[in-house]
Amino acid sequence: MTNTxxxxxxxxxxxxTRAPAARQAPGESPPSRPRGIGPFGWLRWGxxxxxxxxxxxxxxxxxxxxxVPGSILPQRGQAPEKVAAYFADHKTVAPWFDRLSLFxxxxxxxxxxxxxxxxxxxxxxxxxxxxxxxxxxxARPPAAPRNLGRLxxxxxxxxxxxxxxxxxxxxxxxxxxxxxxxxxxxxxASEKGYLGxxxxxxxHLALLALLFALGMxxxxxxxxxxxxxxxxxxxxxxSHYDQFTPGRAFDTDEMAxxxxxxxxxxxxxxxxxxxxxxxxxxxxxxxxRDSPDSPERRYDLKVNHPLKAGGAKxxxxxxxxxxxxxxxxxxxxxxxxxxxxxxxxxxxxxTSEGVIKAPDAAPEQLAFYAILWPTAVASGDGKxxxxxxxxxxxxxxxxxxxxxxxxxDSGAPQSVYKLEGIGKTLQPIKGGQKLLKPGETFxxxxxxxxITFDGLKQWTSLSINHDPGRIPALxxxxxxxxxxxxxFAVRRRRVWVRASAxxxxxTVVQVGGLTLGHPTAEFDxxxxxxxxxxxxxxxxxxxxxxxxxxxxxxxxxxxxxxPGTGSATEPKE
Amino acid sequence: xxxxxxxNLSDKLMLSTVVLYIVAMVAYAADLGFxxxxxxxxxxxxxxxxxxxxxxxxxxxxxxxxxxxxxxxRPKADWVRLAVLLNVLGWGAHLGVLVSRGLAADRWPWAxxxxxxxxxxxxxxxxxxxxxxxxxxxxxxxxxxxxxxVALGVANIWLYNSVGPVVPALNSYWIAIHVTAAxxxxxxxxxxxxxxxxxxxxxxxxxxxxxxxxxxxxEDDAGFLARVPSSEALDRLALRVTMFAFPIWTAAIIxxxxxxxxAWGRYWGWDPKEIWSFVTWIIYAAYLHARATAGWKGRKAAxxxxxxxxxxxxxxxxxxxxxxxxxxxx
Numbered sequence: 001m002t003n004t005x006x007x008x009x010x011x012x013x014x015x016x017t018r019a020p021a022a023r024q025a026p027g028e029s030p031p032s033r034p035r036g037i038g039p040f041g042w043l044r045w046g047x048x049x050x051x052x053x054x055x056x057x058x059x060x061x062x063x064x065x066x067x068v069p070g071s072i073l074p075q076r077g078q079a080p081e082k083v084a085a086y087f088a089d090h091k092t093v094a095p096w097f098d099r100l101s102l103f104x105x106x107x108x109x110x111x112x113x114x115x116x117x118x119x120x121x122x123x124x125x126x127x128x129x130x131x132x133x134x135x136x137x138x139a140r141p142p143a144a145p146r147n148l149g150r151l152x153x154x155x156x157x158x159x160x161x162x163x164x165x166x167x168x169x170x171x172x173x174x175x176x177x178x179x180x181x182x183x184x185x186x187x188x189a190s191e192k193g194y195l196g197x198x199x200x201x202x203x204h205l206a207l208l209a210l211l212f213a214l215g216m217x218x219x220x221x222x223x224x225x226x227x228x229x230x231x232x233x234x235x236x237x238x239s240h241y242d243q244f245t246p247g248r249a250f251d252t253d254e255m256a257x258x259x260x261x262x263x264x265x266x267x268x269x270x271x272x273x274x275x276x277x278x279x280x281x282x283x284x285x286x287x288x289r290d291s292p293d294s295p296e297r298r299y300d301l302k303v304n305h306p307l308k309a310g311g312a313k314x315x316x317x318x319x320x321x322x323x324x325x326x327x328x329x330x331x332x333x334x335x336x337x338x339x340x341x342x343x344x345x346x347x348x349x350x351t352s353e354g355v356i357k358a359p360d361a362a363p364e365q366l367a368f369y370a371i372l373w374p375t376a377v378a379s380g381d382g383k384x385x386x387x388x389x390x391x392x393x394x395x396x397x398x399x400x401x402x403x404x405x406x407x408x409d410s411g412a413p414q415s416v417y418k419l420e421g422i423g424k425t426l427q428p429i430k431g432g433q434k435l436l437k438p439g440e441t442f443x444x445x446x447x448x449x450x451i452t453f454d455g456l457k458q459w460t461s462l463s464i465n466h467d468p469g470r471i472p473a474l475x476x477x478x479x480x481x482x483x484x485x486x487x488f489a490v491r492r493r494r495v496w497v498r499a500s501a502x503x504x505x506x507t508v509v510q511v512g513g514l515t516l517g518h519p520t521a522e523f524d525x526x527x528x529x530x531x532x533x534x535x536x537x538x539x540x541x542x543x544x545x546x547x548x549x550x551x552x553x554x555x556x557x558x559x560x561x562x563p564g565t566g567s568a569t570e571p572k573e
Numbered sequence: 574x575x576x577x578x579x580x581n582l583s584d585k586l587m588l589s590t591v592v593l594y595i596v597a598m599v600a601y602a603a604d605l606g607f608x609x610x611x612x613x614x615x616x617x618x619x620x621x622x623x624x625x626x627x628x629x630x631x632x633x634x635x636x637x638x639x640x641x642x643x644x645x646x647r648p649k650a651d652w653v654r655l656a657v658l659l660n661v662l663g664w665g666a667h668l669g670v671l672v673s674r675g676l677a678a679d680r681w682p683w684a685x686x687x688x689x690x691x692x693x694x695x696x697x698x699x700x701x702x703x704x705x706x707x708x709x710x711x712x713x714x715x716x717x718x719x720x721x722x723v724a725l726g727v728a729n730i731w732l733y734n735s736v737g738p739v740v741p742a743l744n745s746y747w748i749a750i751h752v753t754a755a756x757x758x759x760x761x762x763x764x765x766x767x768x769x770x771x772x773x774x775x776x777x778x779x780x781x782x783x784x785x786x787x788x789x790x791x792e793d794d795a796g797f798l799a800r801v802p803s804s805e806a807l808d809r810l811a812l813r814v815t816m817f818a819f820p821i822w823t824a825a826i827i828x829x830x831x832x833x834x835x836a837w838g839r840y841w842g843w844d845p846k847e848i849w850s851f852v853t854w855i856i857y858a859a860y861l862h863a864r865a866t867a868g869w870k871g872r873k874a875a876x877x878x879x880x881x882x883x884x885x886x887x888x889x890x891x892x893x894x895x896x897x898x899x900x901x902x903x
Contacts, residue, residue, distance in 0.1 A: 053866040057859050064855040064884075071845040071896055078843060106843050214841070223838070275737035282741050303741040304836045315838035463838040473840065477827040485820045 050117070051124035059118040066114055070105035073097065077104065119208060126204040133197050140182045141191035144496035148512030151496075153523045156510045157531060163499035163507050166530075170497040173529055177522075179495065187498040196516070199486025206480035213476055217469025219249040229322045229339050229459040233261040236312065236464065256310025256466070260288045265319055265458040269390055277348045277390055284316050284460050301460075311466055318461035320344050321352050321372055323397055324454040329361035330447055336360065341459045342372050343417055350374045350390035355419050356399075356451070357406050364403040366449055367419050367426060372397045372456075385435070395456050401432030401444055491516045495526055579677035580736040586669040587691070591725050593663030594698075598718035600656035605715055605797040653711050660714065664702060667695045677736045683752050684739040686893065687732040693889075694724040696760020700814065704764060710810060712801040716767040747832035754825035759885060761818035762857075765811045766882040769875050771798075772807035776872060779804050808871070811878065812864055819857055826850050845896040849888035856881035 037045070049055055074082035083103050087094040101108030148154050159166060163186065170188045174181045179190035224244035228234050236258050238244060246252060268281040284301040290310045299307045307314040320342055327336040335358040342354030356368040375389035376396035385396065405425040407414065414420055422428070434442040436453040443450045493515040502508035511530065513523035574582070671692060675682035683692045701717040704710040739748075778798050801807065829850070834840035841847060860877040863869035 053862060054868070057863055057866065057869065060855055060859040060862070064852045064859070067848050067852050067855075070843055071848040071892065075843060270738055273737065274735055278737065279741055280738045281744070304745040304747075304832075306835060306838065313838065315836075317838065465838050467839075470834065470840065474831065477830065481820060481824045481827060484823055488816045488820060 047124065050121050056118065056121050056125070059114060059121060062114045063111075063118060066105065066111050069102050073102050073105075075103060075105065077106065115211070119211060122204055123208060126201055126208075129197075130201045130205070133194070133201060137194050141180055141189040141494065143182075143184055144187035144189050144498055145512065148496055148498055148510040151512035151514050153513035153515070153519045154511065155523075155527045156508060157527075158502055158506045158508055159531070160505075161507060163501060166499040166507055166509050167497065169532075170499075170530060173526065174495060174497075177526065186500050187496055189494070189496050191492065191494045193490050193492040193516075195486050196490035196492055197487070199483040199488075199490065201483070203480050203483030203487055206476045206483055209476035210473055210480065213469040213473035215469070216472065217247070217467040219247045221465065221467040221469065222246040222250050222252075222255070223463065223465035223467075225317070225461060225463050227341055227459050227461050228260065228262045229341060230262050230264055230457040233259055234462070235259040236310065241464075256312050257291045258289060258310035258312065259292070260286055260307075260309070260314065260462070262286060262460060265460050267319060267391065267458075279347075279390070282316060282319060284319075301462075312464050313466070315463040315465075316460060317463045320459050320461075321350065321374065321392065321395075322457045322459045323354070323370070323372055323395075324457060325356050325368075325370075326452040326454055327356060327358040327361065327366055327368070327449065328451075329358070329366065329449045330363060333362075335362075335366060335449070337454075339457045339459075341416075342370070345371075348390065349387035351387045354417060357408065357416075357419075359406050359408050361403075361449060364448070365406045366444075366451075367402045367404075367406050368399045368451060369402070369419055370397045370399045392456050396435055396437055397453050398433065398435050399442065399451060399453075401429040401434075401442075401448070401451070402426040403429055403448055491520075493520070493522065495523065497530065574676075576677045576679070576736065579673045583670050583673040583677060583736075586666045586673065587725070587729065590663050590666040590670055591722060591729075593659050593666060594718050594722050594725070597656050597659035597663055598715055598722060600652050600659060601711070601714035601718060604652035604656055605712060605800050653714075656714055657705070657711070660698070660702070660718065664695075664698050667691075667698060671695060674736065678738070680739060681748050681752070683756060684743050684748065685732075685734045687728050687734040689752070689756070690724055690728040690732060690889070692756045693759045693763070694721040694728070696756045697721055697724070697763040698760075700757075700761045700764040704810065704814065708810060708813075710768070712771070713764065713767050716771070717764060720763055720767065742836050745832065745836065747828065747835070751825060751828040751832050754821050754828060758818045758822035758825055759889070761814050761821070762882055762885055765814035765818060766879065768807050768811035768814065769878045769882070771801055772804050772811060773872065773875050773879075774798060775801055775807055776804035776875075808875070811875070812861075815857065815860065815878065819861060822850075822854060822857065826854060845892045846888065849884060849892050853881055853884040853888055856884055 074086050076083050086103075087098075097103060101110065105111055145151065149156065161169070167183065167186070167188050171181050171183060174188065174190040177192070179192040181188060181190045183189075222245065224241040226234055226241050234240055236255050238252050238255065263285045265282070265284045267279055267283075270276055270278045270280055282303055286299045286301050286307065287296050288299060288307065288309050289296050301307050301314065301316045303316050306316075321344075322339040322341045324339040325336065326334060329335045336356065340354050340356050342352035344350050344352045351374070352372045354370055354372070356370065358366040373385050373387040373396045374391060375387050375393040376385050377388045377394075378384070379386045385398065402419065402422065404427045405421065406419070407421050407425055419426060429444055429446070429448060431445045436442055436451075438453055438455050441450050441452040493513065495514075496510075496512045498510045498512075499507050509530070511523075511527050513519065513526075515523070671682045671688075674688060674691075678684075683689045697717060698721050701710075701713055704713065775798050826847075829847075830840040833842065833844075833847075856877060860874055860881055863874040863877050
């Protein structure tokens, strides 16, 4: 790669603490503009530029900046209806924003370009570093520098033991402390703490893996939404979804053939205090089969407790009321009989609205707009109805009747929650407003028909998805956290011990220590242990440094480019 | 005690906490303003010993840059001791606020904006007490107290919410894990932010002094900055705290994703809260990288750190009030 530093890290602490070598611009400082180097040279130059830390920083910043519009503008992936509303409100800028993919930021080509460049830059830095790290883990610990006294941590003392004894003891001691130990001549070299760099590499590689897992989920997965009313069954097939988003590479034939029946939905609410009406628990009692011929099982679906069926996960997302109505036409024939999902207008009281369409009514089609008051009470002034509680304690609906052409025959898609063409094709029936309790029937004026409020059911909105990237993403994410923690907590450190015969038959022992970052107390512990009880108390050991468990300092300095050498990180102009 | 009594106790303790923090802030400020001279005289030997003991550990209070030989005047008041005492008492009351609130509601006491912000302030004060204990970083006291008082003030004036149950989406053991991690990280980032702001100010002052070429101005001319350690030490303290908080923030985001997968059916959906957590994470990551890169370390890296902190604050306040998303409760 681009580094010109030898893999050997010398006693020079500075070399050990600078930014990763792969992130450094070439040390031989090529001319700022490559001249006459040909296309291959240009490629090399571009690759070096891409893998510098400066480029990585700029790309990181661009990713952050690029994500911001995704939170300011409505996004198609999350709220397509809000995007449509934005288009209606901002007729001039919306198309321009759309051209820049600002309503699909996270699927936009420019956003993809930024993060792909970032990840290429990351890979270009991390992969060579991983190779280098693997080699250095297998290489012998670096030989002892000539003068151990010049190291950041050093100690020397005399002992009666022979040099061989001292070195043997040092080897045993360092091995016991899980150093990698190498003996050569009159010295012992040892090194440990590879976990820091390993963690750093694992973190970065895990981010790459996370990106792939996300992509895999998007390509091969699917997600959909469906509203299921009590007493109904949903079979997992494309046509039964209200909304369905398949991954690009998802084959709809692969959909798991499970089915779900909703027996009962129940919600619990706070009944007193100033939080009265706040929901505290939702539960959907289900029966499901993994496939048509597998046994039927029960499941109580709750928020935070999804159901796994046939490789998909099923979530309870929303709920509401679905009053049941029977509509009879002018001839007295049943033109409509079903429960209709109503949408809540307000979650505190669950006052809900919905429409009933009876296109089969003759001679004229009938339609109704209705408001449901789950716990109907008179308002303060006694003139209006309000709902006092979200639970259906005293349900009442108010209906407004319309006749004419509903507009379903034209084939144009229509919302099931709205009436279209009121005042044009659909005319309000005079005196067609009525308040109904369950079981009551309202006979429309002029013999146009009747509507009966049969009772109340509830619906649930289920989200169903299949994401093959889920588990890989989880593993990658866990590795990333473990990696970043290890890289901040563990430092590489080296200890050398040299013993030689001194004056008067005594042995001079020199111990030197080098830690990436700040020195730790570990070195002093080692020296104390080496000197052993027989030398204890002779001379006070150098002041013990602060505790070695301190993750911060060393890691902090590890990230430090030492002044003087640091300029190598930047391409020279 | 009944739930209502406990809730009441929580609110009373909140008042005590705020009062104690305000007085502690004043005492810390007094220490920054005119506490040093006396200590320089009285404690100089002790400090010298500390410095030897920590072997050049620069964050452990650098020796006073001002005149060491100040006359040993009669101490007026030991501001810093008073400040730390009040601070610790306030911290105890603050802990009481959270515990009594949690007992009153019979759940983890961080399920709405009021409780969340109260807990973040608690985490920030705790993080400060830790750096005070480990690195003797008392110069941060006034700033952290100010941040805590502002946070608690905002929580009580605009975000107050009476004790109550949580919505079903929050009824999960993940609240103990995900939200706690977010609180610890945010509190620690606050301390790092305070240190970074001081760093920027101090570095500017040092640059000015270096440019003037003259000797360091006397303590009275240099203002409170003379009583904070060197810019290098501030920078390193900020980095240390950030390096503690960053992995926790990473974990908070990931555990949030796991929870989102359980509750909402997707682990990442670019909800505004998710976007801004991600943006914050990215900028802190950029800061950590910049800190290791020549040409970026120092002022540029510090500014990145402050931008990241601003994104963090925006994620808390801005996202909830400007955008609609799934994290509407916190």
